[in-house]
Amino acid sequence: MASLVQELSQIVGAVFVEWGLPAELGAVRVSDRPDLAQFQCNGAMAAAKQAKKNPRAVAEEVVARLQTNPAFAKVEIAGPGFINLNLTAEYLAGYLGGIASDPRCGVATLAKGKTVLLDYGGMNVAKAMHVGHLRPNVIGDALKRMVRFAGYNALGDIHMGDWGLPMGQIISEFEIRNPEWVYFKADFVGPYPEEPPFDYGTLEEIYPQASNACKEDPVRLEQARQATADLQNGRPGYRALWNHFMKLSIADLKKNTDALGVHFEIWKGEADVNDIIPAFADELKAKGLLVESDGAQVIEVVADDDKKEIPPLMFFKSNGAQTYGTTDLATLYERVKLYPDLVKIIYVTDKRQNLHFEQVFRAAKRAHLVDKVELVHIGFGTLNGADGKPFKTRDGGVMRFDMLLDLARQKASERMKEAHLAQDLSVEEWNDTARMIGVAAIKFADLLNQAHVDYIFDIDQMTSFEGKTGPYILYQAVRIKSLLRKAGEFEADSALYLQEGDRALALLLTQLPEVFAGALKHYTPHVLCDYTHRLAQEFSSFYGNCHILSEADESLKASRLQLCRMALAQLTLTTSLMGIDIPERM
């Protein structure tokens, strides 16, 4: 199914071809000047440059042919050679009618049978999920939904931090506190207990204490390092203890990500590649890529045309231990083997890891691991407080994730009370609606900002029902739902009669395919947010200025209800791509 802009580009492109010009120059796009026209084509200027002709003369040749086309109500040349186009109401209505009942709202499927893996969790074992985990989860999940909607088999991998020094720090801390536990007895032959002798809260508490102890005391740090090495070498008691960490942590992470509405298909972590690392290292050695440097084993990643210094990827530290470079590269190696249809891996992490991923990607290319796989790193910016510095709680701490969601829910609830909204809801419905609005507020605000820039986290602003916010979008969508409920049954494929007041909304509804394609191509969900907001606003304007239920002309009423239904369908689709749900009432 071609989008409207594609249809128009074909028409205009064909005319360019008639004049011996490339069809691509006939590309039509939505006009920059809606006061002058609905659509424009800039190809005449480019063609004139190539053929060294007068742009207006070229445009005139093209326009002469277009004027006879029944699709256009108006074809004009403006300025240096812009071709401005307006559609007839019939043509526009005909196009919209064609996508009215399309569950994809006119967006074509772009791919089939190919797998894209997204690595976006990055949460750590034994460490409470906090505000810093918001962006990778929200952005990664949205990108995954977009990739999936495009037709790919999209897999989200949480890639937990479960194998580094923190594990050794916690294990050694437990060993100091509870040396009598069977996990630490060298002569114990098992089996180890099924249930851990501690709960998740204890684990969460112990980690920062152990971490601090190691910072202050080199001897303590050495203990932790040794424990890490022993764990990685498979010491049974440590592995049994580590299994407890995993079980408790995953349960807690699931609770948090479920509350946020973010999901993972793959719950793997750094530890999962531990066993393949020796063989992988041998392969790298055989390829001559693993070289010694200052006692460590590294992969050089400098290129001849590099202007900057780029350090090698650290594969084995001088003490033989792994780094996150080791596990990231080995994970890549495993993923490529595991998913034969893999065409792309998208990593969503803090942008401060830019250099690390450049190193990993270069190493992977040198090792020919990814000859058929594209690697993409989306580095996101910092979440700042009102002072422009990294967001902290009042007492200077890091806000826990569950606190963050609860804060958003509370704020949403306050706003609902202020607005006297949803007063007839039951307590359960009220709380659930407040929760949905809170999550929508946070996700929309996060996605609205370009991923790579830092942004100011302002909970009052993002939960506001006014302005470019999640709640505003939901509010408009709920108004449509309410309207459609009142309208009752109506002809599903009613013909569209586009009056003056309906035109702007109708025109906007044709733009989703290009918006989606652009957002997907550049990995920019904020483009989708912007469109969603424009659509909500355009609907609101339409709603404020046009009679719908009270419209006496039955066919016009049906046509307007059809527009409402399409607007709701698109709002539902675009918000779902952001991981945002729309309540029935609010």
Added chain:
RNA sequence: GCGCCCGUAGCUCAACCGGAUAGAGCACCUGCCUUCUAAGCAGGGGGUUGCAGGUUCGACUCCUGCCGGGCGCGCCA
């Protein structure tokens, strides 16, 4: 020292591959509720796009040099 990112309205942010008069939201001002959810709608004011050059029909966008802010640069992840 080297490298990456950012600098646009009072504030928070957009601007598709170099296109027309740089757009939204907030805040401010003026109208509109006996009609479908007024936390809505209609309208208004507000800009030397950090600075200085360059490339061309045309630059927020590309190039060079400055100024200001953030971040990174082998054995943490």
